[in-house]
Amino acid sequence: MAIFSSSKFFRSTGRALGWLLLALSLGAPAQAAKDPFEYQVKATFLFNFLQFVEWPATATQPGAPYIIAVAGEPAYLEAIAAVVNGERIGDRPILVRPWAAQTRCHLLFVSDQAPVPSSGWPQTVHDQPILLVGETADFCANGGMIGFIYDQGRVRFEINAPAAAAVGLKLSSKLQRLGRAVTTRKGD
């Protein structure tokens, strides 16, 4: 193309590539970040999950807030907070907290950046009526209850209904219909 042969184009292209190299050198040490949209979408899934799970009466009090705990990336905490900010389920507000061992919560979301406890996440919340949601591979097969997966660029989820039932959580039929059924891998 005649335009490509113009010196102006090559000069400009060279400048742009120079900027790129500079930017790459500046950004190289940084850790790759997830896309904000992924945080937002998954945060919205969590908001939806709350509406399709029934907790045992011992875990709920009328008017008391639903608590979502987040283990791992603070960005998830911010994204989830932005999604549930001001929202209520029935008469119950929703709070978001960073995860700590003593955190009481209804839903624990484990990001793939969260350090895995030596006993594994299912054991960490063992026997508590906490909906355990994660995004690492085989999260449900390893005892989690809902695990995000990807299918051609879309966020989908696996469901381990027996694991939820074991701690008294009832997953709605809609949730079970939309999720891909998985059970805990034997030996885990």
Add this chain to the structure above:
Amino acid sequence: MLPPKTRVLSAWLALVLTGQASLAPASVAPTNLKRLSLEELMELKVVTATQTAADPFTLPFMVRALTAADFSREAPVSLSGALSEVPGVMVQKTANGQQSPYLRGFTGFRTLLLIDGIRLNNSVFRDGPNQYWSTVDPYAVAQLEVVLGPASVLYGSDSIGGTVNVLTVAPELTGPAASGRLYTRIASAERATSVRAEGTARLTDKFGALAGVTLARHGDLEGGAHVGSQPRTAYDEHGGDVKLVGQLQPGVRLVFAHQSFVQNDVWRNHSTIYGQAWEGTVPGTDLRRSLDQTRHLTYVQVQAKELGRWIEDATFSFSRQEQNEEQFRIRSDSRSDRQGITAASLGLFATLHSTSPLGYWTYGGSWYRDNVDSFARRYTAAGALERIDVQGPVADASTYDLAGLFVQNQLTAIGPIDITVRGRYDRAHAALGRTLDPATGGAAPSFSKSWDSLVGSVRATWRHSPEGKALAFAGLSQGFRAPNLSDLSRFDTAASGQIEVPAQMVRPEKFLMQDVGFKLRTRQLELEAAYFYTKIDGMIVRTPTGRLLGGLTEVTKRNSGDGFVEGAELLARLPLGAGFLVSTSGAWMHGNLSLYPGNDLARRIREPVSRLMPLSGRLALRWTAPSQRGWLEASAVSAARQDRLSSADLADRERIPPRGTPGYCAFTLRGGMKLGANTDVTLAVENLTDIDYRIHGSGINEPGRNFIFSGTVRF
């Protein structure tokens, strides 16, 4: 099988073509996401650590997406006003209420506006700034997205400077059975109050309806400290819209929508004695020049997934859009005229995509037919009807067809480099009915003419890592604009002191854009930069015929404009921690066009492109409260003096100062917070120092110190 990254980019482009999805679904605000059901969430395409790209950041174009959150924060007065902070965009204002964005140096019919995928552009759009974008209700927008640069291969004619897609609000099929939204915006310097009321009903899990009404009253615009009130800049506007969404069966959704918008009594005051001299501009002599305009859009769209073995999903759309405009002008000697246009457009499009062993295909077609009537009536100074012209601004009783077929496939080439190749064929056909013969003043013989265009594009994208942390892109894109009824038959005052006569011997304009750019996203920095060079070949520009008509310079359209526009855009965001974010953006443009500047046809010169955006920049510091319930922002926007003027700019003494439009730096403070669960408020002080300034090419000055309140209540 192509990798998911390639497939989703293809799918994204397909969805954009149909308007059934956002140009950039990644930018949907959390507030909008909450409206989605689980099923709908599962259909969103996202950027993942290992998979696909649908976020604007990961796309090999300069794309900006403005969400409901951006609209809430910026509280723009109009749709075009929402674009004012997008680098590479200059929002020119011929009048208060008549805004015309320049995208990468082009405006009017060299930019394309889509509403839910349907073209707003029609065959009566004219050269230069126009007012048609003002017929889109800014408060019924769920999301607005801008793709800069030619995209004719995707969108067809007119997509040269850029394309804007507006996705309007829609009812949700989940959540409460009934809900509503009240929005208000009050601005002191604009003396404006806008209100929108919106209600949504979910009748069943498979059927929802939304209805909204917008009312706005704008007073005379208060300029800066020295300009003060700008008379005859007040106007009213109102609109209404309805959208019904039905889930007919799993995977099949039906959407019916109707939108109407009306603007009343919008004055081009710079052409009248009420215009104000500023920095050497000279007001016009008309006693009045005002415009009323309306737009009505009705459409039905069907979105279906998994149609048989080969078609992964498809969208079909049928629309009817009617645009009416009427100008009332009283000249200095009290003679007056009324002229106007009614353009009724039928539109069809279908977009499908399929997976095959040869890749992921997007293909489809579109057809639009405009039925156009126009009129012009001249009156004596005493108000008696003097004559009825053969035509109005364009040929009367005319039709215009624009049909296109496109196909797109994406190939993955070597290693991390994706190659995208696209092609499109379009045919335009104009049949002009009653056309004025400028030589006799009577009717010219009817005529028709057709044009074909075949365009393609190739684009290479290199990604630094599978996570999409950094990407660089380079592309070569052809663009075209088929001559329309305005090119062929406009007989109107086009620029100050000129009168245009019909031209029939024109061919499609051609453009070739080369661009390179890169994007980088780390925890410490988000950076986007691009350089573009758009070659202009045979632009249809007003060319003097060498005659005077009624004391005005007679001009006509010819493919006599050759030249280029080049520019660079930069956008950076730096999170500082503790809730602070610094963002900066800037744009630089330069361009020349060879044409005939005066009445001498032997004198063809190379001169600056008219109304080109000056060097511009924006710097902002925002703080967001840890609770996410409040934010504060301080920002500055600036532009350099634009004194590279074309001969048309120099002749446009009503709008452009003879020594160029002065540069400026305006400061703004904004803040917003949530009051309770359902109320958001935003307070802003724009143009804090009350300076006098105007956007290059505008007929009015920008507001002076402007206190703005906006609030949203959901129930």
